[in-house]
Amino acid sequence: MSLLEVSDLTVSFGRRRRVAVDHASFSLEAGQRLGIIGESGSGKTVTALSVMGLLPETAQVAGSVRLAGRELVGLPESQHARLRGDLVSMVFQEPMTALDPTMQVGRQVAEVLRLHAPERSGRARQHVLEMLGRVGLTDAERVADSFPHQLSGGQRQRCLLAMALINSPDLVICDEPTTALDVTVQARVLALLDEVLSAEGAACLFISHDLAVVSQVCSDVLVMLDGDIVEAGPVAKLFTAPEHPYTRGLVATARIDQVRPGERLPTVEDFYPRAEAR
Amino acid sequence: MSAPTLPPDAAASTPLYRVRGLTRTFGRAGRVKALDGVDLDVSAGQRLGIVGESGSGKSTLIRLMAALDRPTTGSISFEGQEITRLPEPRLGFLRASVQLVFQDPRSSLDPRMTVGSIVTEPLRSRHLRGALGPVQAGVRLREVLDAVDLPPDAAGRYPHEFSGGQRQRIAIARALAPGPRVLIADEPVSALDVSVRAQVLNLLAGLVAANDLTLIFVSHDLAVVRHLCDTVVVLRAGRIDEQGPAEQVFGEPRSEYTRALVSAIPRIRV
Amino acid sequence: MRRLGLYVGAALVTLVVAMALVSLFWTPYDPTLVVAGQRLQGPSAAHWLGTDAMGIDNFSRILVGAQTTIVVGVVSVGIAAVIGVPLGMLAGQARGWVDEVVMRITDIAYAFPALLLAILLAARFGASPVTAMTAIGLATIPSFARITRAGTLQVMRTDFVLAARASGIRWPGISLRHVLPNIAPLIGVQASVTFALAILAEAALSFLGLSTAAIVPTWGKMLRDAQTVMFNAPLQAVWPGLAIAAAVLGFNLLGDGLRDLLDPRLREVS
Numbered sequence: 114m115s116l117l118e119v120s121d122l123t124v125s126f127g128r129r130r131r132v133a134v135d136h137a138s139f140s141l142e143a144g145q146r147l148g149i150i151g152e153s154g155s156g157k158t159v160t161a162l163s164v165m166g167l168l169p170e171t172a173q174v175a176g177s178v179r180l181a182g183r184e185l186v187g188l189p190e191s192q193h194a195r196l197r198g199d200l201v202s203m204v205f206q207e208p209m210t211a212l213d214p215t216m217q218v219g220r221q222v223a224e225v226l227r228l229h230a231p232e233r234s235g236r237a238r239q240h241v242l243e244m245l246g247r248v249g250l251t252d253a254e255r256v257a258d259s260f261p262h263q264l265s266g267g268q269r270q271r272c273l274l275a276m277a278l279i280n281s282p283d284l285v286i287c288d289e290p291t292t293a294l295d296v297t298v299q300a301r302v303l304a305l306l307d308e309v310l311s312a313e314g315a316a317c318l319f320i321s322h323d324l325a326v327v328s329q330v331c332s333d334v335l336v337m338l339d340g341d342i343v344e345a346g347p348v349a350k351l352f353t354a355p356e357h358p359y360t361r362g363l364v365a366t367a368r369i370d371q372v373r374p375g376e377r378l379p380t381v382e383d384f385y386p387r388a389e390a391r
Numbered sequence: 392m393s394a395p396t397l398p399p400d401a402a403a404s405t406p407l408y409r410v411r412g413l414t415r416t417f418g419r420a421g422r423v424k425a426l427d428g429v430d431l432d433v434s435a436g437q438r439l440g441i442v443g444e445s446g447s448g449k450s451t452l453i454r455l456m457a458a459l460d461r462p463t464t465g466s467i468s469f470e471g472q473e474i475t476r477l478p479e480p481r482l483g484f485l486r487a488s489v490q491l492v493f494q495d496p497r498s499s500l501d502p503r504m505t506v507g508s509i510v511t512e513p514l515r516s517r518h519l520r521g522a523l524g525p526v527q528a529g530v531r532l533r534e535v536l537d538a539v540d541l542p543p544d545a546a547g548r549y550p551h552e553f554s555g556g557q558r559q560r561i562a563i564a565r566a567l568a569p570g571p572r573v574l575i576a577d578e579p580v581s582a583l584d585v586s587v588r589a590q591v592l593n594l595l596a597g598l599v600a601a602n603d604l605t606l607i608f609v610s611h612d613l614a615v616v617r618h619l620c621d622t623v624v625v626l627r628a629g630r631i632d633e634q635g636p637a638e639q640v641f642g643e644p645r646s647e648y649t650r651a652l653v654s655a656i657p658r659i660r661v
Numbered sequence: 662m663r664r665l666g667l668y669v670g671a672a673l674v675t676l677v678v679a680m681a682l683v684s685l686f687w688t689p690y691d692p693t694l695v696v697a698g699q700r701l702q703g704p705s706a707a708h709w710l711g712t713d714a715m716g717i718d719n720f721s722r723i724l725v726g727a728q729t730t731i732v733v734g735v736v737s738v739g740i741a742a743v744i745g746v747p748l749g750m751l752a753g754q755a756r757g758w759v760d761e762v763v764m765r766i767t768d769i770a771y772a773f774p775a776l777l778l779a780i781l782l783a784a785r786f787g788a789s790p791v792t793a794m795t796a797i798g799l800a801t802i803p804s805f806a807r808i809t810r811a812g813t814l815q816v817m818r819t820d821f822v823l824a825a826r827a828s829g830i831r832w833p834g835i836s837l838r839h840v841l842p843n844i845a846p847l848i849g850v851q852a853s854v855t856f857a858l859a860i861l862a863e864a865a866l867s868f869l870g871l872s873t874a875a876i877v878p879t880w881g882k883m884l885r886d887a888q889t890v891m892f893n894a895p896l897q898a899v900w901p902g903l904a905i906a907a908a909v910l911g912f913n914l915l916g917d918g919l920r921d922l923l924d925p926r927l928r929e930v931s
Contacts, residue, residue: 152584153555266445295444296611300655322585325657352659366589367659369614374637375596378589378618457827479831486829499820503842509821512838513828562824569828 114182115140116283116316117164121176122186124159124168133159135340136176143283146310146317148327148348150363151337157320160337161286164318165203166193181283199229202277206289208269212261218272219245219257222279229280244275247312249305267298274306278313285310286318291326303329324367328352336360358385405471407573407605408433408456413465414629415451421463425451427629428465435572438599438606440620440637442613442652447626449609453575456607457489458482483518490566492595494578496558500550506561507532507546513569535564539594556587560594567598574599575607580615592619613656617641625649667918673911677904681731684724692721692878701894710900713883714890719900722878726901729879730860730908733794737859738852740798741805746848748802749809750840754817754832764810767803775800775862783871790863793872797862801855808851812844846923853916857909864905880904 117140124134134156141147151157162168164178166185178185180201185193197203205211213221222244223237238257245253248271261269270290277285290306291299307330310317321327327334327348334351336344336359344357355361362381372378410431417423426448433439443449454460456467458474467475469485490513493499500509511528533543539560550558559579566574576595580588596619599606610616616623617637624634625648633646644650684692689709696716704711710719752763779796786792816822816839825835866872867881868888880901887897 152586296613296655296657297444297651299657303657323657324585325659328660329657363586364659366585369589369618370656370658372618374618377593377596380589380593381586382590459823459826479829483829486827489827491824491827493820493824495820499824501819501821501839501843504838508838512825512830515834516829517831518829565824 116143116145116181117141117318118179119160119164119177120179122160122163122178123175124156124163125173126169127171130173132340133172134163137337137340137342139335139342139345141284141316141318144314144316145333146319146331148319148321148331148334149337150321150324150327150334152322154339155337156340157337158288161203161288161318161320164201164284165197165286166190167197167203195229198225198276198282199280200282201284201286202280202282203286203288204270204273204277204290207293208266208273209261209293211273212269214261217258217260218264218269222257222272222276225276226279240279241275244279245272248272248275248278248309249301250275265298266294267302270294270298270302271305274302274309278309278315281313282315284316284318286320288320289322290319292321292323299326306330324352324363336363361385406432406434407437407470409466409468409471410456411466413452413455413467414463415448415455415460416463424629426455426462429626429629429631431624431631431634433605433607435605436603437622438608438620440616440623441607441609441626442611442616442623443626443632444611444652446628448629449626450577451629452626453491453577453607453609457491457575458485486516486518487569488571489573489575490569490571492559492562492566492574492576492579495582496550496555496562497582499562500558502550504549505546506536506541506548506550506553509550509561510535510546510565510568513565516569531568535567538567538598539564554587555583556591559583559591563591563594563598567602571604573605573607575609577609578611579608581610581612588615595619613641613652625652664918664922666914667922670911670914670916670918673907674915677727677908677911678731680724680727684721684728688718688721688724690718690721692717692725694718701890701897703896711894711896713886713897714894717878719883719897722883723880723900723904725878726880726883726904727908729790729877730863730904733790733797733863734856734859734912736794737797737801737863738855740795741801741855742848742852744798745802745805746809749806749811750813750836752806753810753813754836754840760810763806767806770799771803771807773800776865779862779866779871788871790872790877793863793866794859796866797859800862801858804855805848805851808847809844812847813840816840816843846919850916850920850923853912853919857912857916860905860908860912864901 119140120138122134122137123132125132137160149157149160159168163174164180164185166188168174174186176186180196212218219238219241222241226237226240241257242253245256250256250268250271256264256268256272264272291302294302303326317330319327319330331348333347334345335342336357338359344351344355344360351360352364355364359381362384365379365384366381369378408431410429413426413429414424415426417425429452441449441452451460455462462475466473472484474482474485511532514528514531532546536543536545541557541560541564550561553561579595580591583591592615598604608616608620620637622635623637623640625632625640627648633640633644633649640649641653644653694717699712699716700714702708702712708718708720710723713719713722748763752760775796778800779793782792782796822835822839825839863872864881864884867879868885870885872879872881883901884898887901890897
């Protein structure tokens with residue numbers, strides 16, 4: 114049995130039932146890292162949110178999402194909430210808005226711990242400091258006592274990572290976790306993510322629009338386009354021998370370093386023409 | 392590719408832009424130094440990339456160069472004329488020549504104006520009316536919409552009816568409308584989907600070549616800068632860390648920091 | 662349904678406006694005609710809402726009272742908006758000491774009790790609807806100025822304003838083309854809420870005898886008349902009370918509904 118089995122997942126919104134995800138199926142083994150690539154509106158974030166049970170109320174979900182054998186579609190919110198932060202956790206794109214500005218980050222990390230592992234909460238601070246150390250924050254004490262605005266973007270993202278990992282979840286969902294960061298910080302956070310995921314043995318669903326970033330963290334990739342999964346496979350195969358024209362276009366545009374300066378860049382349109390008006 | 396690689400003091404003729412000792416501080420008692428003693432020359436036809444991480448002073452620098460802000464100390468001359476102390480009414484020569492393209496077209500296009508009025512707005516400026524004479528706004532509108540590959544009927548619609556890539560084309564059309572000689576682009580593709588970035592970059596490169604524009608291109612994406620620009624300035628904490636021809640800066644970076652930046656560019660790893 | 666409030670508000674406002682319009686041409690009876698033999702009658706087929714202490718038809722008075730209500734609302738909101746909006750835009754665009762001065766004056770005006778202002782004006786110029794409207798209008802200038810300034814600051818921070826400035830567009834152009842259209846919804850909401858406030862304030866001033874001359878029927882004055890006969894004919898207070906409540910509720914619901922409709926943060930979720 115796979116850790117995560119998504120079959121025929123269909124998510125639509127609003128009265129007009131705009132379809133965001135259309136009969137998507139994929140699975141994820143324990144410890145496996147799967148990247149989801151797609152542009153805005155492709156359905157990649159909606160897919161992640163349906164695993165987290167964090168879709169807005171206007172969403173209509175059909176199909177099946179099974180996490181560790183448990184069906185999540187139709188699961189009451191109270192039960193879903195118990196899984197979040199425990200069995201599955203999420204790292205968001207914007208660390209500034211994902212953290213509560215009025216609370217020291219140490220307390221925010223501890224809160225997740227208390228919620229799901231009350232038996233460990235007696236020594237919560239010690240656990241939090243240890244976790245902050247594991248995500249590469251050398252002065253864990255000071256960081257724990259800081260408010261979000263007193264930390265740098267990279268430090269904040271590390272804190273979110275600590276929150277996501279403190280209960281040793283089986284699955285960590287990362288939604289564009291480094292898009293808001295500078296390149297040098299991004300490189301460090303990606304290396305760290307790679308390291309801690311290996312150490313914790315957690316599986317990862319990694320959402321990004323950046324193929325290069327995905328290739329550094331994941332072993333497998335899904336490509337989503339307008340709610341459909343158009344291609345899936347191991348990173349190496351997808352990036353060297355993409356089949357779907359859209360994927361071929363994406364790979365070509367990501368290889369900007371292989372185009373001589375001044376020459377025309379390949380575009381997705383060259384491979385997969387479609388009306389741009391959306 | 393002929394790269395006019397100009398070390399700052401080797402330029403024989405007067406550079407288009409001459410920036411000396413530029414410093415801009417913010418906050419009480421100038422505690423935050425956004426720019427700290429920047430010297431920079433830009434010659435006509437140059438394609439200059441300005442790279443740096445957030446807080447490096449990139450945006451402050453281009454705002455000063457576009458005379459949208461005043462420096463704390465230092466000077467900027469454009470075509471030999473000092474601009475930092477000129478009052479707005481006398482900046483006409485700069486306003487007519489320098490146009491900007493911003494990062495996020497959702498914020499840089501007024502949602503309550505039609506594309507037509509957005510694109511022709513620069514032509515309403517008193518400076519440009521003076522410099523260009525009576526402008527046939529309608530003719531110019533069709534010309535620039537065509538130049539950015541948008542249909543003429545786009546003029547009557549509103550920005551929200553367009554995709555991100557198309558909106559950035561509208562912003563580029565607005566920048567082209569007054570017929571500028573310098574285009575300052577501030578992270579023009581980083582808010583766009585990867586799938587349309589290449590198109591917008593190709594468009595920019597083509598327009599710069601076709602109109603003999605001087606390009607000042609600000610980005611955190613070194614791969615893009617390397618592709619588009621002939622010279623590069625690396626900013627770090629308000630100071631110039633390294634500058635030179637693009638090939639040299641990216642190929643054999645001299646400073647530790649530039650080396651770190653270059654090696655941090657995410658590459659496809661298979 | 663999320664927009665229920667908006668619809669109910671719009672319906673109530675329409676009802677009040679319709680009553681005022683109808684009363685211009687037709688009322689069941691003359692709203693000033695005293696009929697000695699018909700004092701304090703209860704509701705009947707002839708007099709739907711009964712008659713008052715002087716034998717005047719209550720329904721006719723309510724209809725005509727809507728006129729005063731609308732006029733007072735429009736004029737007070739007009740005074741407040743015509744002075745407050747430009748002040749707020751000035752403060753938000755000029756920044757610096759101008760902003761400081763305008764906002765401190767606004768703060769002081771905000772702290773001045775509106776009722777005291779009305780009494781002072783009535784004492785100086787005599788109690789009339791004009792002094793009441795002036796007092797309400799002047800008293801609500803600060804809230805218009807504040808909300809306009811906040812909206813202006815937001816618009817001034819956008820890149821489209823920066824783009825306009827980079828083309829040499831000066832403040833009048835920026836105010837008219839960018840700031841005003843983008844803060845118009847904000848001002849609309851404020852106007853609707855202030856309208857409700859003005860209705861309530863005018864009723865209170867009428868009740869205190871600080872507004873209307875004796876003959877003109879207003880809802881506030883009807884309440885005042887009802888007070889003297891409250892224990893004999895409690896319904897006399899109910900009709901104008903209901904009318905005031907409906908109008909105030911209507912404009913408040915309309916304002917809140919518009920706010921929800923226009924708030925981009927709420928819109929994104931749907």
